[in-house]
Amino acid sequence: MLFAGCGIQIFQMITGIDATVYYSPTIFKNAGIESDQEILAATVAVGSSKTIFILVAIFLVDKVGRKPLLYVSxxxxxxxxxxxxxxxTLPNSAFGIxxxxxxxCSNxxxxxxxxxxxxxxLSSEIFPLRLRAQAAALGQVGGRVSSGLVSMSFLSASKVISVAGVFFVFAALSAISVLFVKVCIPETKGKTLEQIEMMFRGEKNSNRGEVEFGDAERLIPTEEK
Structure with missing residues (x-):
């Protein structure tokens, strides 16, 4: 549980979302936009995209489920x-801009x-009540540290490997996050705390070496069904 909860917090940050939002004017200028007004308009578009799709997530999270949305994301x-x-890598061209x-905006x-x-x-669902505050706080520490490292190192790294190179690194980390979601994150939609805990017990006790998150119903004792 701790690995899943802390891992998702860390992957949330190391895939570069803070660098994308904080340094979007720098990114757009590097892409070839020279007008401050155009940079401002593009930055506003980024903020608008974030707000709109957070609202979309609110409506979908309990209908579609957590894991499908994480895959899409x-x-x-x-x-x-x-x-x-x-x-x-295509600066100063209309197509590149x-x-x-x-x-x-899509990212x-x-x-x-x-x-x-x-x-x-997930942080509010996967941890048992007796440890939820401590475990969620530990995950948040990992997320904040990761956010700080990404934010403070972005400009320095972009000078060494270029802004494009930094985003290729973020793309690689994001690809790893897809595998992390597949292997380590359970689907918690419609599950009770007891069922979620049983899913993690099934992972720990699995002799096949893989997570069987889809077998929650099989793991629940008959009297609890």
Whole structure:
């Protein structure tokens, strides 16, 4: 549980969302936008995308489930970060500029529909009540430290490997986050705390070496069904 809860908090940050939001003017300038007004308009578009898709996540999280939204989010972010890296290798071209704006806005949108809000939902669901506060706080420490490292190192790293290179790194980390979601994150939609705890027990006791999160109903004793 701790590995899943802390891991999702860390992956939420190391995939570069804070760098994308905080340094979006720098990204757009690197893509070739020179006008301050155009940079401001593109930055406003980024903020608007984030707000709109957080609202979308609110309506979908209990209908679609946590894990499907995380898949959509992490896969979408991986593609957008990779495309952004490509766009930043084509500076001073209208196609590169438009592609960069689209990639940044789409990346923020995919983050806001999955990794952003669901990270907090899972932290409130997967830990038992007796340890929830401590475990959630520990996960948040990992997330905040990761956020600080990404935010403080972005400009320095971009000077060494270029802004495009940094986003290729973020794309690789986002691809790893897809595997993390597949292996370590359970689907908690409609599950009680007891059922969620049994799912993690099933993972620990599995002799096949894989997570059997889909077998929660099989793990529940007959009298509890």
């Amino acid at each position: 992490t896969i979408g972010m991986t593609c957008c970060l990779f495309v952004l890296g490509i766009a930043l 438009n592609l960069a704006i689209l990639a940044v 923020v949108a995919f983050f806001s529909v999955g990794m952003g809000p669901i990270c907090w939902v």
